Amino acid sequence: MLDSSASDHRTAPALRGDERTVKILIAGHFGAGKTTFVHSLSQIAPLSTEEVMTTASVGTDHTSLPEKTSTTVAMDFGRLSLTDDLVLYLFGAPGQPRFFPVLRDLAFGALGALVLVDTRRLEDTYPILELIEDLDLPYAIAINRFDQAPEHTVERLREVMDLEPETPLVICDARELRSSTDALITLTRHVLTLTPENAA
Amino acid sequence: MSGERPRDGLVRSYVVTGGRSTPSRNHFDAITLITCSAPGPGRGGLSPEQRKVLDLLAPSAQSVAELGARLHLPLAVLRVLLADLMSAGHITTQRPITKSDRLDRKLLEEVLAGLQRL
Ligand SMILES: Nc1nc2c(ncn2[C@@H]2O[C@H](COP(=O)(O)OP(=O)(O)OP(=O)(O)O)[C@@H](O)[C@H]2O)c(=O)[nH]1
Ligand SMILES: [Mg+2]
Numbered sequence: 532m533l534d535s536s537a538s539d540h541r542t543a544p545a546l547r548g549d550e551r552t553v554k555i556l557i558a559g560h561f562g563a564g565k566t567t568f569v570h571s572l573s574q575i576a577p578l579s580t581e582e583v584m585t586t587a588s589v590g591t592d593h594t595s596l597p598e599k600t601s602t603t604v605a606m607d608f609g610r611l612s613l614t615d616d617l618v619l620y621l622f623g624a625p626g627q628p629r630f631f632p633v634l635r636d637l638a639f640g641a642l643g644a645l646v647l648v649d650t651r652r653l654e655d656t657y658p659i660l661e662l663i664e665d666l667d668l669p670y671a672i673a674i675n676r677f678d679q680a681p682e683h684t685v686e687r688l689r690e691v692m693d694l695e696p697e698t699p700l701v702i703c704d705a706r707e708l709r710s711s712t713d714a715l716i717t718l719t720r721h722v723l724t725l726t727p728e729n730a731a
Numbered sequence: 732m733s734g735e736r737p738r739d740g741l742v743r744s745y746v747v748t749g750g751r752s753t754p755s756r757n758h759f760d761a762i763t764l765i766t767c768s769a770p771g772p773g774r775g776g777l778s779p780e781q782r783k784v785l786d787l788l789a790p791s792a793q794s795v796a797e798l799g800a801r802l803h804l805p806l807a808v809l810r811v812l813l814a815d816l817m818s819a820g821h822i823t824t825q826r827p828i829t830k831s832d833r834l835d836r837k838l839l840e841e842v843l844a845g846l847q848r849l
Contacts (some may be wrong), residue, residue, distance in 0.1 A: 534841065548766030548792030551840055552825070572849075579798035580761065583807050608740025608761075608796050615836075620794065621761045640760060640818050642842065719843045726836050 543574035543610055546618065554620040555715065556638060558663065560655035561648030562693040562703035564675040565623035567645060571711045572621060573609025581605050582633045588693050604633045628658050635666060643722045645667040645714055647705065650680045653691060660692060669725050673703035697724070758817075759810040761796040764825050771821045780804065781812055786819060 557565045570577050574610050607623035622636050624644075627676045638644070648656050663670050674688065690698060698719045704710040758766075767788035774782060779803065787793060787801055799809045815821045 534840040546764060546793065548764045548823070549825070550764060550792075552762040552764060552794065553838065554762045575797075578797060580796045580799040581803075581805040587736065588809075610794070611795070611849075613842060613848075617841055617845060618762075618764075619842065619845070620796065622761070622796075637761060640762075643837070684825035708849075713847055716843065716846045717838060719846060723836065723839045723843065726839060728836065 539632045544612055544615070549696050550612075550616050550618045550619060552618045552638075554622060555718065556622050556624045556634070556641055556644040556668070557647065558624045558634070558644045558670075559627060560626040560649070560652050560657050561627065563647040563649050563652070563656075565590075565647055566668065568645075568673075568703075568705035568711050568714075569607050569609040569621045571708050572611055572707060572715070574611045575609060577607050577609045579605045579607050582636070584630070584632055589701065593620045600688045602629075604630050605654040606633070606637070626655065626664075634662060636664045638663075638668050641668060643671070643718050646670055646672050646717050647703070648672060648674050649677050650674060650683055650688065650690075651677065653688075662671050669718075671699040671701065671714070671721050673701050673705075675703055676707050697721070739741060740848065745817075755831075758824065759795050759806075759813050761799075762794050764792045764794055765798065766792045766823050768821055768823055772819060779815075781816055781821075784809075784812060784816060790820060 551567065557568050559565050566577070583601050584604060586600050596665075604625055606625065609621045610683050611619050611621075613619050622637055624630075624637060645660060646656065646663065672688075672692065672694065687699060691696075699721050701714050703714045765784075765788060767785055774785065778783075783802055784798060787798060795803075795806060795809060795813065798804075798813075799806050802809065804812070813822065813824075815820070817824065
């Protein structure tokens with residue numbers, strides 16, 4: 532765990548309550564770098580919020596526990612003020628399929644999703660992409676460079692993830708503010724291209 | 732992580748909210764900002780959790796997600812507390828989030844410009 536409190540001079544201003552708020556989901560499989568990404572960008576000490584899921588929403592991995600009526604899902608989130616009237620929230624969204632009902636809720640009204648990928652676990656990304664496409668949420672892919680990860684060409688990665696030609700794919704280091712910011716810029720540009728000029 | 736956090740959120744939910752189910756979900760999206768009414772009505776009759784919400788809101792407005800994290804309450808539970816606080820006039824919120832919010836080009840352009848300034 533990185534202790535950011537001592538060296539970190541970033542501070543988020545107090546909120547008046549009339550600011551506009553926007554959220555972006557930081558999705559990705561287990562260990563893809565979601566928490567790291569949110570930490571890199573957040574102006575508040577990252578917090579974790581909880582949602583409760585009932586048994587009906589829980590996947591087959593809980594069938595051995597018939598007594599269990601609910602499970603708690605923790606989501607890291609961070610906040611950054613983009614202007615004095617516009618606040619961006621980043622939610623690190625758990626990538627295991629049994630938590631997808633919670634993602635569905637969180638996705639409502641979201642600007643889009645950045646899907647973090649460790650190329651050693653590509654197959655774990657497929658169900659996440661399916662969910663996000665199913666939710667009709669615009670997304671971009673950020674490949675986090677892990678040291679032992681095999682080298683794949685971008686063309687090959689796009690092919691195995693079956694990406695649409697217009698879906699952006701960037702190489703990212705979630706530990707770096709600049710790199711993480713650039714990934715969000717790419718996502719936001721992409722959402723703009725999908726948004727008609729005359730939209731209300 | 733807090734060790735005393737309840738593992739079974741449904742039981743906790745029942746205790747804190749008196750067993751009612753969650754009303755007006757979209758009104759309290761995770762990023763909806765909550766503001767303390769000033770001057771608000773008297774605090775008599777409020778539960779300890781509701782008082783804690785008002786204490787947290789005194790210095791700064793907070794999103795539903797931030798309140799949930801600081802109070803260690805699942806959002807489903809918090810939404811019920813907030814609905815009651817709002818109908819009693821203790822808090823106000825932004826307008827509810829709608830799906831079409833993400834279609835606003837002007838907003839997206841502002842987000843882009845803001846990110847580029849970071
Ligand atoms: N090389 C490299 N390492 C990274 C990067 N992003 C994260 N890591 C490391 O990968 C590990 C896992 O990162 P987390 O941010 O905890 O991943 P996560 O997606 O939040 O994991 P879960 O919440 O457990 O699903 C940590 O040790 C990070 O330091 C990256 O871009 N490059
Ligand atoms: Mg994490």
